[in-house]
Amino acid sequence: MSFNCSTVKTPDKNGDLSFINQVPTQWKDIPKEPIKYAPKEETIFLSGGLTLLQDKLVEAALNSMDINFIALPNPDFKSFQTGKAFGNRGQCNPTYFTVGNLVKYLQNLRDEKGLSPEEIVQKYVYITAGGCGPCRFGMYITEYKKALRDAGFEGFRLTSFEHDKGIFQGDEIDENILNFTPRFFVTLIKSVIIGDIINLLGYKMRPYEVKKGSVDEAIEKCKTLVSTAFMEHANLIKAMWKCRRVLEKVKLNRLQPKAKVMVMGEFWAAMTEGDGNYNLHRFLEAEGAECIPQPIINRLMLSLWEAEQALHKKEQLEVKDAKKIDFSNVKTRLLIKAGKAAVKTHFTLYAKAIGLHDYQIPDIEQLAQYAKEYYTLECSGGEGHQEVAHLIESVKHNLAHLVISIKPFGCMPSSAVSDGVQSLVTSRYSQANFLSIETSGEGAANFYSRVQMALFKAKQSAKEEFDALEKPEHIPGKVNNYLYQPKSDMAGSAAALIKSLKS
Numbered sequence: 001m002s003f004n005c006s007t008v009k010t011p012d013k014n015g016d017l018s019f020i021n022q023v024p025t026q027w028k029d030i031p032k033e034p035i036k037y038a039p040k041e042e043t044i045f046l047s048g049g050l051t052l053l054q055d056k057l058v059e060a061a062l063n064s065m066d067i068n069f070i071a072l073p074n075p076d077f078k079s080f081q082t083g084k085a086f087g088n089r090g091q092c093n094p095t096y097f098t099v100g101n102l103v104k105y106l107q108n109l110r111d112e113k114g115l116s117p118e119e120i121v122q123k124y125v126y127i128t129a130g131g132c133g134p135c136r137f138g139m140y141i142t143e144y145k146k147a148l149r150d151a152g153f154e155g156f157r158l159t160s161f162e163h164d165k166g167i168f169q170g171d172e173i174d175e176n177i178l179n180f181t182p183r184f185f186v187t188l189i190k191s192v193i194i195g196d197i198i199n200l201l202g203y204k205m206r207p208y209e210v211k212k213g214s215v216d217e218a219i220e221k222c223k224t225l226v227s228t229a230f231m232e233h234a235n236l237i238k239a240m241w242k243c244r245r246v247l248e249k250v251k252l253n254r255l256q257p258k259a260k261v262m263v264m265g266e267f268w269a270a271m272t273e274g275d276g277n278y279n280l281h282r283f284l285e286a287e288g289a290e291c292i293p294q295p296i297i298n299r300l301m302l303s304l305w306e307a308e309q310a311l312h313k314k315e316q317l318e319v320k321d322a323k324k325i326d327f328s329n330v331k332t333r334l335l336i337k338a339g340k341a342a343v344k345t346h347f348t349l350y351a352k353a354i355g356l357h358d359y360q361i362p363d364i365e366q367l368a369q370y371a372k373e374y375y376t377l378e379c380s381g382g383e384g385h386q387e388v389a390h391l392i393e394s395v396k397h398n399l400a401h402l403v404i405s406i407k408p409f410g411c412m413p414s415s416a417v418s419d420g421v422q423s424l425v426t427s428r429y430s431q432a433n434f435l436s437i438e439t440s441g442e443g444a445a446n447f448y449s450r451v452q453m454a455l456f457k458a459k460q461s462a463k464e465e466f467d468a469l470e471k472p473e474h475i476p477g478k479v480n481n482y483l484y485q486p487k488s489d490m491a492g493s494a495a496a497l498i499k500s501l502k503s
């Protein structure tokens with residue numbers, strides 16, 4: 001059908017252009033009416049979105065500092081739909097899941113618990129991590145504010161520390177109500193590190209449990225032991241020793257050749273344990289695989305590395321023959337060094353106590369060296385060059401039978417940049433079994449079938465690797481003890497155990 005232009009009728013008023021003659025004013029995201037917020041003893045802090053275990057440990061850690069803190073329930077599909085209903089279009093789905101999860105929680109307080117929206121706004125504060133981007137991460141705070149306002153919670157307070165600078169981006173919260181002191185961060189990081197260690201052990205043990213559910217039961221007990229230690233200000237290393245006793249009782253059958261799958265990709269999609277990534281880790285385990293998850297400390301170490309690089313660049317830009325030493329640079333360098341040392345020390349102490357012997361905190365500098373030929377290291381945002389580095393590392397050191405890079409649909413750093421680069425990496429390392437997969441919040445059937453296809457090849461590799469090894473006549477009982485973690489160049493856990501018996 002063709003139109004004659006003269007038959008197309010233009011509207012009488014083509015949009016409202018009345019703003020043209022208005023004096024421009026600064027846009028401020030503040031409530032129309034001033035709000036009298038509740039005093040400290042009535043203020044309740046909310047957060048969430050880490051792994052299930054870490055959310056609970058963070059809750060115990062912050063409660064132990066007399067911070068009235070509640071971890072939100074794990075974001076689910078309803079959170080996603082709520083986020084979509086109140087959020088802008090074109091956001092990536094971690095925004096929809098996390099923003100929607102907060103709105104859903106507040107709606108529940110209003111509709112089920114009978115609190116008025118005014119009371120909720122006065123009493124509750126949400127703590128989150130923020131950043132300046134360069135991807136959509138820089139828009140999270142604005143997204144939260146928009147969704148909260150549209151859902152009827154205008155003036156709800158959000159506070160955020162930037163993941164890469166440790167400074168604040170959200171609303172200024174009265175220091176008497178919440179003070180981001182070094183003690184706050186150290187306690188928070190301890191709970192995250194302990195959560196990482198227990199999670200890593202859970203992923204190592206669960207695929208080999210003799211009685212279904214026994215590892216989860218043991219982890220539940222560990223969660224109680226560590227939470228109690230936080231609340232009672234008791235020794236956390238001792239608590240980890242107690243966890244070791246609990247885990248030792250779990251019966252395992254570790255000589256089953258299972259495909260080892262490294263799950264990496266966009267931080268939130270790779271870490272979350274629920275609808276946000278279609279429960280990928282549990283799905284893989286149900287399909288007969290063992291997962292290598294990405295602990296949160298990896299992201300922490302990357303942030304410290306990025307801060308160090310930024311400082312280095314800043315120093316290079318300074319006038320070469322300047323007489324004065326910039327003490328702010330010296331202080332920042334010392335803080336970064338102290339941060340790295342603190343993470344490593346706490347990780348080593350807790351890991352030793354509970355019996356995680358074979359996990360190394362990633363060498364971020366080494367990973368950067370792997371990636372730099374393929375990915376500009378200055379290009380930050382999301383995981384930056386890390387996805388490329390992890391794939392290369394996995395092939396070079398034979399770490400996994402399959403590497404899955406999971407990311408939300410349309411993730412700028414991961415889908416748009418890293419995945420493009422990965423095609424060059426996979427063409428040079430043809431032995432890599434690599435799957436890049438997007439989560440959109442919908443379309444689970446397609447997602448699962450793509451994972452199953454890649455997993456089929458990984459399972460075959462695991463079996464071939466195991467079958468090729470000569471088995472000793474006598475298998476000592478230690479192979480089924482989780483504390484026995486021999487170093488090996490085999491990707492599969494069962495193959496690594498058998499090979500260790502020969503040497």
Ligand code: SF4
Binds near residue numbers: 267382410411413
């Ligand atoms: S890394 Fe990707 S998913 Fe995460 S905020 Fe940025 S664009 Fe969104």
